[in-house]
Amino acid sequence: MSEGTIKKFMFVNRTAPYGTVYALESLEVVLISAAFDQDVSLVFLGDGVWQLKKGQQTKAIETKNFSPTYRALEGYDIEKLYVEREALDARGLAEEDLIVDVTVLSSAEIGKLMEEQDVVLSF
Amino acid sequence: MLHILNKSPLERPAFDACLRIAEPGSLLLIEDAVYAAARGTEVAARVQAAMGRHKVYVLLPDAEARAIADRLIDGVTPVGYDGFVDLVATHNNCQSWL
Numbered sequence: 331m332s333e334g335t336i337k338k339f340m341f342v343n344r345t346a347p348y349g350t351v352y353a354l355e356s357l358e359v360v361l362i363s364a365a366f367d368q369d370v371s372l373v374f375l376g377d378g379v380w381q382l383k384k385g386q387q388t389k390a391i392e393t394k395n396f397s398p399t400y401r402a403l404e405g406y407d408i409e410k411l412y413v414e415r416e417a418l419d420a421r422g423l424a425e426e427d428l429i430v431d432v433t434v435l436s437s438a439e440i441g442k443l444m445e446e447q448d449v450v451l452s453f
Numbered sequence: 454m455l456h457i458l459n460k461s462p463l464e465r466p467a468f469d470a471c472l473r474i475a476e477p478g479s480l481l482l483i484e485d486a487v488y489a490a491a492r493g494t495e496v497a498a499r500v501q502a503a504m505g506r507h508k509v510y511v512l513l514p515d516a517e518a519r520a521i522a523d524r525l526i527d528g529v530t531p532v533g534y535d536g537f538v539d540l541v542a543t544h545n546n547c548q549s550w551l
Contacts (some may be wrong), residue, residue: 332468336519344464345464346461346485346488346517347519348485348515348519348521349459349461349484349485349487350483350485351458359494374462376464377461377463377464377485377488380488380519380520383519383520383521384520385520385523386517386518386519386520387517387518387520387522388514388517388518389517390514390517390518391514391515391517391518393518395518420463420494420495421471421488421491421493421494421495422491422494422497422524423465423493423494
């Protein structure tokens with residue numbers, strides 16, 4: 331890609347994995363976006379935090395376990411992962427329960443971050 | 454009656470609608486509804502209260518996929534696909550809270 335303006339992209343993840351296809355589709359688009367050298371952030375809100383829960387075992391539902399892919403994002407220079415603190419609390423989850431290192435922010439802080447974006451993609 | 458739930462209790466109103474309506478019977482949590490069976494969530498107390506009136510089952514393959522099989526609320530009964538079939542076969546009727 332030719333030298334261009336770097337825009338701030340935010341991917342908003344609000345759904346639990348496997349019950350719908352949103353979580354996997356978001357991850358696919360995130361990986362594509364990595365090819366365009368943009369300033370990419372991922373946020374996990376509400377049930378979206380379940381996407382990062384450690385210990386997913388999908389053999390019995392015969393579905394691909396895509397959770398290890400979140401650990402590979404660093405290799406694509408996607409390092410801005412933000413998780414909503416209120417969502418973790420509501421689900422009895424702690425940062426140690428998550429498969430990757432994240433930055434935990436309050437709902438209000440995530441709202442401010444959203445305001446700073448050039449492009450917001452919702453899943 | 455067997456009540457089958459498949460939506461997350463944390464994001465969708467179907468779970469509360471079921472608890473509001475259902476006469477004492479059986480609840481089977483599948484797909485994203487398995488999060489209702491996890492300890493420590495903000496709906497766990499409502500599930501525990503419901504267990505006084507209902508027998509609560511959770512589909513284990515769905516709980517394992519979502520990494521909550523090791524944190525099930527005490528008294529929730531895990532079942533496999535065979536158990537799912539047995540529950541449907543042994544109840545007079547089913548209601549799916551889609």
